[in-house]
Amino acid sequence: AEDVSDRAESLFRFPSLAAYEQYRTLFGTHPDFIAADRIRDESGCVLRYERTFMRPLLPQGH
Template structure:
């Protein structure tokens, strides 16, 4: 499994547009075989940082989603929403893997 972590710098004055963008992508990622874990919006602290997490069974499944989403009309509409409203200033994407209990080292320092 691979989990994608997105950190967004958003326009705090356009939070409603970003919320709509997020709602669309939760549904779309799930439709393409992923599991969306949600969008996390500013509450306390930075007013212009938001996060999203979603997972796919593996990197190949994620790459297939990326390829398929490029020609999907609903995906393109969601991208247009962000571009036209300017609700997203920039974003960073990270790929994470869960810690599997079987891969934990024995002995040494524990967390």
């Protein structure tokens, strides 16, 4: 049997830090984010949340 994993990862790309910060302002105010928070809280599916910031190694478009 395969090992069970409790880890999921998502990668998001933003053109700038300012664009990311603008995206973050939607948390708690935009209906889609509020609905996602409710699903997460009611299901208990998220045990831990971590953010890691990375930069692309290759130039854009590769």
